[in-house]
Amino acid sequence: MTSPSSSVHEARHALGRRLREIRQEAGLTGRELARRAGWHESKTSRLEHGRTPPSVADIRAWTDICDVADRTAGLIATARGIEGQYVEWRRMEQAGLTHAQESVRPLFERTRRFRTYQSWVIPGLLQTDSYTRAVLSTVSALRDVPDDIDAAVAVRMDRQRVLRSGDHRFAVLIEEWVLRTVIGDADVMAGQLRHLVTAAALPSVSLGVVPLGRPRGVGWPVESFTIYDDAQVNVELVSAHLTVTQPGEIGAYARAFTELAGIAVHGAAARSLIGTALDVLG
Template structure:
């Protein structure tokens, strides 16, 4: 269980305890009023058990604090988002993060990916990945285990050649022109990306600049089956498990897939970007 998740659960428990004490109820009195075991009250208040919506509704009813229910529901919803700060994740370097991603991906049969500004790690060349890891470590002042991280990322790519997994990937065309590592690195990366098209385990689409969009490109995200969504920002990685959140991202991914170009058209989009780099 992540430290961030546990702290959020403890914060919710502290708020429940506050409502109980404001109502001048002891553990045993509240448990008796609700028909619960005394131990459940203690576990909820100390963050050792996660409350359900029904638990929260019963709690505010028993403590006469109905006005607190929306706040408590929002707190519970945030619990379903595992907020993993990069500062904590990268305390030991990038290699451990790559190994954790490998475990996550091995547990999924279908992985949907949408990226706006970077080639997904599962398709990256060693040089492209090396440049990203080097400058990420510099920015975040984390341990520089760059070569170990590159090797771990390359091991993730073994799944592309194994039966049983499917990668459905959409890349905004801007990612093909972002000059990561300079022309030589990008040339190798685009050549690699063009070669990915045709693999039986991969469906690769490009969201072109010319597409008429009803929705903006937004941020990148990964969906593992229909089990969770992983979203990154500069300071943290968020894992969304709420069913409504997952459904929202699935609808957005489906929209991007409809607008994106695939097959030969995707290959031509990659070739155009490659051509701008010359020989």
């Protein structure tokens, strides 16, 4: 698996190469373009090597100087798309947790095949009200975001309708230690584990648990992620939310999911691990 943000870096470098090609096609040196734009020539180099993301003003100046105004809109759209791939949680949640929960509704509605791997918490679509409240309360406290937890919980609970509607299919993989990690308190966690058994019995859901102590020749633990059809992958990093759209990178996550599924247990064996986690709670 490549670095989680590699697709963003690659996209920035690709945009920089396009800017350099436009400059070269116009017969300009980096120094001359910088002089006409009114900035230091080092900025030209940073833009062309993807070290500095270009602003809308930078792109407009670049295409005006190189006399390719017809390419301006496409380059701006590309730049905005790249910046949308890697979004810090603080920025995503600055308008509140409810807004962040609502923002993914269209993606969930149009996706037919979900593949989710969670190494941190129970996946949102399989959470109880109390468990979700405990998770979002922690998020609110850690990231200092607006406290709109009641509304955010309601949105997430409403989203779970996709489990029982349409032709959506959900393949879910969870590390066993997620079952053993107490979120909220023992009562909240016990209710969540019992709900997980019920949710796993839905016709649309396939649940796998990667057991503790299982040899990891393949299926090394990675960051939590969800693959939406074969169109995109959303990755949960400690500091940010990453959207992967490059086909090659989507394929890498799909292979990782297949490897993890190969060492997970399903059906009665998965339910047994959930039961053991409940027994540990007492």
